Amino acid sequence: xxxxxxxxxxxxxxxxxxxxxxxxxxxxxxxAFMAGAILALAAAFAVTITVNTKEPLAGALLFPVGFCMLYxxxxxxxxxxxxxxxxxxxxxxxxxxxxxxxxxWGLVFVGNFAGAMLVAVFMAITFTFGFxxxxxxxxxxIGQIGESRTVGYAAHGAAGMLxxxxxxxMCNWMVSTGVVGAMMSTSVSGKVITMWMPILxxxxxxxxxxxxxxxxxxxxxxxxxxxxxxxxxxxxxxxTVLGNLVGGLTFVGATLYVTHYKTSPAxxxxxxxxxxxxxxxxxxxxxxxxxxxxxxxDECLVG
Numbered sequence: 001x002x003x004x005x006x007x008x009x010x011x012x013x014x015x016x017x018x019x020x021x022x023x024x025x026x027x028x029x030x031x032a033f034m035a036g037a038i039l040a041l042a043a044a045f046a047v048t049i050t051v052n053t054k055e056p057l058a059g060a061l062l063f064p065v066g067f068c069m070l071y072x073x074x075x076x077x078x079x080x081x082x083x084x085x086x087x088x089x090x091x092x093x094x095x096x097x098x099x100x101x102x103x104x105w106g107l108v109f110v111g112n113f114a115g116a117m118l119v120a121v122f123m124a125i126t127f128t129f130g131f132x133x134x135x136x137x138x139x140x141x142i143g144q145i146g147e148s149r150t151v152g153y154a155a156h157g158a159a160g161m162l163x164x165x166x167x168x169x170m171c172n173w174m175v176s177t178g179v180v181g182a183m184m185s186t187s188v189s190g191k192v193i194t195m196w197m198p199i200l201x202x203x204x205x206x207x208x209x210x211x212x213x214x215x216x217x218x219x220x221x222x223x224x225x226x227x228x229x230x231x232x233x234x235x236x237x238x239x240t241v242l243g244n245l246v247g248g249l250t251f252v253g254a255t256l257y258v259t260h261y262k263t264s265p266a267x268x269x270x271x272x273x274x275x276x277x278x279x280x281x282x283x284x285x286x287x288x289x290x291x292x293x294x295x296x297x298d299e300c301l302v303g
Contacts, residue, residue, distance in 0.1 A: 002185050002186050002187045002190050003184065003185060003190070004183060004184050004185065004186065006256065006260040007260050007261070009180065009183055009184055009256065009260065010256050010257060010260040010261035011261065012183045013083075013084055013087055013180055013183065013253065013256065013257070014087045014088055014091050014093070014257070014261065016084050016183070017081075017084035017085045017086065017087045017088040017089075018088035018093045018096060020076065020081055020084060020085055020104055021085055021088055021096055021100045021101060021103075021104050022095070022100075023104070025107060028076070028104065028107040028108060028111065029107055029110065029111045030111070031074065031075045031076045031111070032075070032076050032077075032078075032107065032108040032109075032110070032111025032112050032115070033111040033112070033114050033115040034070065034073070034075045034115060035070045035075035035076050035077045035111070035112060035115065035211070036077075036111060036112035036113065036114065036115030036116040036119075036211055036214060036215075037115035037116065037118060037119050038066050038069055038070040038073075038075065038115075039066050039067065039070060039077065039112075039116070039211050039212060039215070040115065040116040040119035040120065040123075040211075040212075040214070040215035041066055041119055042063050042064075042065060042066020042067065042069075043063065043066070043212045043215050043216060044119065044123045044138075044142075044215070044219075045059075045062065045063070045065070045066065046059035046060065046062060046063035046203065047059065047138060047141055047142055047145075047216075048138050049062055050141075051137050051138045051141050056204065057204060059203075060200055060203040060204035061200060063199065063200070063203045064178075064195060064196045064199035064200055064203070067175075067178065067195060067199045068191075068192050068195050068196065068199075071178075071179065071182055071191075071195060072182075072188065072191065072192075076108050076111075077108070077112060077175075077179075077211050078105065078108045078109050078112050078210055078211060078241070078244070079171075079172045079175045079176060079179070079209065079210065079211065079244050079248055080175075080176065080179040080248075081104055081105060081108050082105065082172065082176070082244060082245045082248040082249055082253075083172070083176040083179060083180065083248035083249055083252050083253040084179070084180075084253065085101045085104050085105065086101055086249055086253060087253050087257055088101075089101055090254075090257060091257075091261075109241075112210075112211045112214060113214050116211060116214035116215040116218070117214065117215075117218055119215055119219075120214075120215050120218040120219035120222065121219075121222070123139075123142075123215075123219055124139070124219050124222040124223055127139030127142075127223060128223070134224075135223040135224060139219075139223040139224075140223070140224075142216060142219050142220050142223055142225075143220045143223040143224050143225035143226075144220075144225070145216055145220060146216060146217045146219075146220025146221065146225035146227055146232070147220070147225050147226050147227050149164075149208070149213075149216075149217075149236055150217065150227045150231040150232055150235045150236050151226070151227050151231055151235070153235050153236070154231065154235045160235075161235075161239060164208060164235070164236065164239050164240065164243070165239050165242065165243045166243070167206070167207045167208040167243070168207070168208040168209075168210070168239060168240040168241075168242070168243020168244050168246075168247065169243045169244075169246050169247035169250075169251075170202070170205070170207050170247060171202050171207030171208050171209045171240075171243070171244060171247060172209075172243070172244040172245070172246075172247035172248035172252075173247040173248070173251040173252060174198040174199065174201050174202035174207065175198065175199065175202055175209060175244075175248070176247070176248035176251075176252040176253065177198040177252055178194065178195040178196075178197075178198040178199045179195075179248075179252075180252060180253075180256065181194030181195055181197075181198065182194060182195050208236070208240040208243065208244075209240070209244070210237060210240045210241045210244050213232075213236055213237060213240055214237070217232045217236060217237070218232070
């Protein structure tokens, strides 16, 4: 069958988390690098569509193409391993430690950042003809995104930081739903559909995704955005990573784990007498009627 039940899905999530923790350093870095690069290309694609059509929904509708490609190819995003790797620790799989989980997260972060940065450089070159002229309309838009989502948050102080964090939480709530949703089907079409829907929601709503931002903000700096590397890390990347961790692990990984893998005992059905019925019986006297004596059988009928 193409559909995987939630109980089977929860087991597959734990197995996937365990596999990622024990994956070799080389494979982890390569897969993370490719994931960051492909997602960055998808972000550039979506911004290009939005600028050319002047319709943000069009860009959001097509952005998930990159997400679907990278997961079908077995590459890893930080947002996904935030959700999956800790489940193997919760399930006390042999050899899984906190250090192993942190190692996986660190390697995937490095790989994602390197892949996204490479695409940021490539796209900045294409938007400026090798830095020989001013950025085109798409490059200018990317620079504006960087400004509004760094110094724009900073202008609101603590309220801006809270908003940034909550947007990051909601982002990975949706993105990790797409990650585990792909495991709900054994067909390519089923995987794509279940990934497409939550990724569309996150992108159109403007939630904060740490890997997408690894492309948007460095490229924005190269394209003349009026903010600094410090603004980027303090007022976006670091809070976004933390929010992504909370959103994916809390609202996707942990919830599926506790309700479909470590399920609570089912309630036992009990039969109770309604109080009204008891009161009625106790208030009504029982009238005893004499039991008639059995009739004597006719002797002619007795054997």
